[in-house]
Amino acid sequence: xxxxKKSTIKDIANVLGITPSAVSKALNNHPRISQQTKxxxxxxxxxxxxxxxxxxxxxxxxxxxxxxxxxxxxxxxxFSSIIEKIEDVLNEKGYNVIITQSNESYxxxxxxxxxxxxxxxxxxxxxxxxxxxxxxxxxxxxxxxxPLILFDRGENDLNVDYVGIxxxxxxxxxxxxxxxxxxxxxxxxxxxxxxxxYKNRIRGYIDALEKYNLPFSDELIYECNLRKVDxxxxxxxxxxxxxxxxxxxxxxxxxxLGALEEMKAQHVKVPEDIALVGFSNEPFSEIVTPGISSIExxxxxxxxxxxxxxxxxIANPDEPVTxxxxxLDPELIVRASSKRK
Amino acid sequence: xxxxKKSTIKDIANVLGITPSAVSKALNNHPRISQQTKxxxxxxxxxxxxxxxxxxxxxxxxxxxxxxxxxxxxxxxxFSSIIEKIEDVLNEKGYNVIITQSNESYxxxxxxxxxxxxxxxxxxxxxxxxxxxxxxxxxxxxxxxxPLILFDRGENDLNVDYVGIxxxxxxxxxxxxxxxxxxxxxxxxxxxxxxxxYKNRIRGYIDALEKYNLPFSDELIYECNLRKVDxxxxxxxxxxxxxxxxxxxxxxxxxxLGALEEMKAQHVKVPEDIALVGFSNEPFSEIVTPGISSIExxxxxxxxxxxxxxxxxIANPDEPVTxxxxxLDPELIVRASSKRK
DNA sequence: TTAATTTGTTCAAACGTTGGAACAAATCTA
DNA sequence: TAGATTTGTTCCAACGTTTGAACAAATTAA
Numbered sequence: 001x002x003x004x005k006k007s008t009i010k011d012i013a014n015v016l017g018i019t020p021s022a023v024s025k026a027l028n029n030h031p032r033i034s035q036q037t038k039x040x041x042x043x044x045x046x047x048x049x050x051x052x053x054x055x056x057x058x059x060x061x062x063x064x065x066x067x068x069x070x071x072x073x074x075x076x077x078x079f080s081s082i083i084e085k086i087e088d089v090l091n092e093k094g095y096n097v098i099i100t101q102s103n104e105s106y107x108x109x110x111x112x113x114x115x116x117x118x119x120x121x122x123x124x125x126x127x128x129x130x131x132x133x134x135x136x137x138x139x140x141x142x143x144x145x146x147p148l149i150l151f152d153r154g155e156n157d158l159n160v161d162y163v164g165i166x167x168x169x170x171x172x173x174x175x176x177x178x179x180x181x182x183x184x185x186x187x188x189x190x191x192x193x194x195x196x197x198y199k200n201r202i203r204g205y206i207d208a209l210e211k212y213n214l215p216f217s218d219e220l221i222y223e224c225n226l227r228k229v230d231x232x233x234x235x236x237x238x239x240x241x242x243x244x245x246x247x248x249x250x251x252x253x254x255x256x257l258g259a260l261e262e263m264k265a266q267h268v269k270v271p272e273d274i275a276l277v278g279f280s281n282e283p284f285s286e287i288v289t290p291g292i293s294s295i296e297x298x299x300x301x302x303x304x305x306x307x308x309x310x311x312x313x314i315a316n317p318d319e320p321v322t323x324x325x326x327x328l329d330p331e332l333i334v335r336a337s338s339k340r341k
Numbered sequence: 342x343x344x345x346k347k348s349t350i351k352d353i354a355n356v357l358g359i360t361p362s363a364v365s366k367a368l369n370n371h372p373r374i375s376q377q378t379k380x381x382x383x384x385x386x387x388x389x390x391x392x393x394x395x396x397x398x399x400x401x402x403x404x405x406x407x408x409x410x411x412x413x414x415x416x417x418x419x420f421s422s423i424i425e426k427i428e429d430v431l432n433e434k435g436y437n438v439i440i441t442q443s444n445e446s447y448x449x450x451x452x453x454x455x456x457x458x459x460x461x462x463x464x465x466x467x468x469x470x471x472x473x474x475x476x477x478x479x480x481x482x483x484x485x486x487x488p489l490i491l492f493d494r495g496e497n498d499l500n501v502d503y504v505g506i507x508x509x510x511x512x513x514x515x516x517x518x519x520x521x522x523x524x525x526x527x528x529x530x531x532x533x534x535x536x537x538x539y540k541n542r543i544r545g546y547i548d549a550l551e552k553y554n555l556p557f558s559d560e561l562i563y564e565c566n567l568r569k570v571d572x573x574x575x576x577x578x579x580x581x582x583x584x585x586x587x588x589x590x591x592x593x594x595x596x597x598l599g600a601l602e603e604m605k606a607q608h609v610k611v612p613e614d615i616a617l618v619g620f621s622n623e624p625f626s627e628i629v630t631p632g633i634s635s636i637e638x639x640x641x642x643x644x645x646x647x648x649x650x651x652x653x654x655i656a657n658p659d660e661p662v663t664x665x666x667x668x669l670d671p672e673l674i675v676r677a678s679s680k681r682k
Numbered sequence: 683t684t685a686a687t688t689t690g691t692t693c694a695a696a697c698g699t700t701g702g703a704a705c706a707a708a709t710c711t712a
Numbered sequence: 713t714a715g716a717t718t719t720g721t722t723c724c725a726a727c728g729t730t731t732g733a734a735c736a737a738a739t740t741a742a
Contacts, residue, residue, distance in 0.1 A: 006485075008697095008698060008699085009698065009699065009700095010698075010699095018721075018722085019721075019722055019723080020698085020699075020700095021699085021700070021701075021721085021722070021723080021724090022720085022721060022722075024698095024699060024700060024701085025700085025701085025720095025721090028700085030701090031719095032718095032719065032720060032721080033719095033720070033721080034719080034720060034721090037720080037721090051458070051459070052459075052698090052699085053400075053461070053697085053698050053699070054459050054460055054461050055396055055399045055400045055405060055461050055697085055698080055699095056400055056697070056698035056699045056700090056727090057698080057699055057700080058396045058699095058727095059394075059396045059397050059400050059697090059698080059699080059727050059728070059729090060698080060699050060700050060701090060726075060727050061699085061700075061727085062727070064396060065460075066439075066460070073421065074415035074416070074420075074421040074424065074440075075415070075416075075417075075418050075421035075422075075624075076416075077416050079415075080414065080415040080416040080442070081416075083415065083442065084442055084444065087441065087442070091452065091456065096439065096456050096457075096459075096460050097439070097440075097441070098407075098437065098438070098439045098440070099415075099438075099439070099440040100428065100438070100440075101421070101424065101425055101428070103425065111432070115432065115437050116437075117392070118392070118393075118395050118437075119395055119406075119407070119437050120394065120395050120396050144347075228624065228628060254624075257625070257628050258628075261628060261630075264630060283416075283569065283595075284598070284625040284628075284629075287569060287598050287599075287602060287625075287629070288625075288628070288629050288630075289602075289605060289629075289630065349727095349728060349729085350728065350729065351728075351729095359691075359692085360691075360692055360693080361728085361729080361730095362691085362692070362693080362694095362729090362730075362731075363690085363691060363692075365728095365729060365730060365731085366690095366691090366730085366731085369730085371731095372689095373688095373689065373690060373691080374689095374690070374691080375689080375690060375691090378690080378691090393728090393729080394727085394728050394729070396727090396728080396729095397697090397727070397728035397729040397730090398728080398729055398730080399697095399729095400696095400697050400698070400699090400727090400728080400729075401696075401697050401728080401729050401730050401731090402697085402729085402730075403697070683742100684741100684742090685740105685741085685742080686739105686740080686741070686742090687738100687739080687740065687741080688737100688738080688739070688740080689736105689737085689738070689739085690735105690736095690737085690738095691734105691735085691736085691737100692733105692734085692735080692736095693732105693733085693734075693735090694731100694732100694733090694734100695730100695731090695732095695733105696729100696730085696731090697728105697729090697730090698727105699726100699727090700725100700726085700727090701724100701725095701726095702723105702724095702725095703722105703723085703724090703725105704721105704722085704723075704724100705720105705721085705722080705723090706719105706720095706721085706722095707718100707719085707720085707721100708717100708718080708719070708720095709716105709717080709718070709719085710715105710716080710717065710718080711714105711715085711716070711717085712713100712714100712715090712716100
């Protein structure tokens with residue numbers, strides 16, 4: 001039969017004929033407890049199969065050792081490797097990680113925040129949903145004094161720590177590459193510009209076009225949810241233009257895939273007729289034919305930095321929180337979809 | 342300035358000049374508390390922006406309202422939609438979900454279990470890592486009386502609730518389809534047979550071959566980690582055989598993708614020369630060219646059932662736990678990679 | 683009118699752990 | 713040898729909530 005009843009610090013104390021607080025101190029390696037009792041306590045704890053009650057500790061200490069992570073959707077390599085890294089770093093320090101998905105919905109995101117605050121997490125590491133424009137819930141987190149770290153999808157106005165890549169620069173890198181490959185008319189399939197990262201990529205795209213003296217017009221730029229279907233449909237419109245573009249820069253690999261599919265369907269040669277570059281280097285991008293060139297965002301690095309920033313915040317709770325941006329350099333992985341030479 | 346100090350039940354009691362226990366009862370809608378005080382308490386709670394301290398409740402009640410979910414890797418549509426559904430169902434009932442990834446590693450999985458037990462979760466819903474053969478840690482969960490529900494990657498020997506599809510039947514469906522398409526020599530790229538689901542698929546494959554009087558030999562079957570590279574390498578070996586197979590059944594879409602890539606590289610026509618069927622219907626499977634036929638596992642349904650089973654367990658804690666398998670029917674999505682007619 | 687019941691609240695202990703204050707015993711200092 | 717210091721432990725209150733028992737007041741029953 002399983003020994004259902006859990007043993008507590010009290011049980012250990014009873015066995016040894018000492019007080020619970022002595023046991024507690026022994027377990028926490030308090031300097032004033034003799035080595036002798038410490039080893040005795042360890043021994044008995046082992047025998048009784050003692051497991052500390054984390055909840056009691058949390059109540060007493062006023063911290064839960066839980067960190068909440070909010071992501072739009074786990075269903076991408078980018079986010080799942082960030083999480084993996086965050087877990088690595090935080091588990092090391094005795095924290096557990098609660099992951100919730102917003103599914104790109106503002107409402108679900110608010111619920112997640114509520115739930116995490118309710119669970120008394122010691123901090124929240126989040127990437128905002130596409131839909132999110134109102135910052136009220138995030139402000140609530142800040143107000144409660146719960147450390148908040150944003151990554152990838154952030155927002156300057158919140159004035160908190162942020163980890164991400166340089167989106168503006170990414171666009172410049174992509175456009176330069178396409179220009180180098182001989183593209184003269186480059187379209188952009190972007191995310192919605194109310195999300196900061198997509199806005200920056202759009203800005204970067206427009207500025208880079210100007211820099212290289214390329215034509216820009218409204219018919220060359222689209223904003224969407226960046227799902228595969230979105231890429232496909234927008235590609236359709238782009239192919240219907242009187243003058244087709246000869247290069248496409250897409251802000252997400254799923255959408256790029258959709259675009260690629262449509263081009264194949266219409267027998268457009270990639271990259272000869274139209275060169276294609278995606279974003280975030282999903283595993284399938286290297287798999288499809290032709291492989292899709294894409295921007296690698298160094299997700300592990302982002303995860304590591306986000307976790308470490310949280311730890312730093314916890315260590316210095318009095319330090320005032322300000323906008324603290326950690327910006328990593330993007331890297332373009334060139335594949336067949338844009339390699340003409 | 343933010344009002345840092347959190348208000349407690351005591352504060353409400355002080356304002357109203359009643360005792361904390363009256364407040365607690367009012368908040369919990371105790372029948373013996375007058376409607377009058379109830380509304381008064383609600384009012385004050387609202388004013389003070391009172392947030393119940395979940396940890397204190399957890400300590401007092403002996404339950405955390407946290408449910409742990411262990412998955413091999415979030416990086417697949419299958420797992421991320423299961424999680425989404427589990428969250429849906431459990432949030433509804435006031436539970437929060439802690440997600441951890443084992444990354445297919447036994448060691449990481451054990452750590453996850455430790456961490457979840459340490460966090461005092463009220464139950465664990467898990468899908469086992471590929472690597473896992475020893476069940477000691479899962480037995481520990483059972484022994485502690487923490488409800489354990491397995492999905493997809495389960496193990497009969499644990500004698501707990503299990504939700505998954507009929508893997509044996511899946512193989513039969515796939516083989517029948519390939520036979521219908523005229524395949525005479527079908528190979529299988531499977532997962533490691535020490536994992537129950539992969540063993541069942543292998544058994545199904547072998548039995549189905551026999552049923553249709555098709556040749557079987559050791560050179561036609563491989564076990565691997567089902568990553569893209571694995572599929573690619575094994576495909577290489579299959580193409581080097583003196584007599585090539587004319588149909589390939591792969592136990593995972595990533596590996597199927599690798600196999601497809603290799604066939605394209607060697608100018609094998611798919612499905613004319615070799616027909617291909619994958620498993621788990623990842624989003625990219627319909628995207629690539631040719632689209633990969635695949636088994637749809639009804640992930641939302643699996644998630645829903647797993648969560649509901651947990652709730653049932655919690656509601657009837659005294660009911661003895663036994664092997665309780667809930668098996669869903671798989672569905673083959675036929676795409677270009679295997680459609681010859 | 684008295685006893686029994688119902689209603690609304692308070693009391694007190696508990697959940698398991700922690701940590702500062704208090705205290706006795708042992709050791710050191712001058 | 714008295715006083716100061718160190719060492720090892722106990723004491724006690726606290727973290728915020730819950731809950732059964734107790735109790736007084738109000739209501740009902742007989």
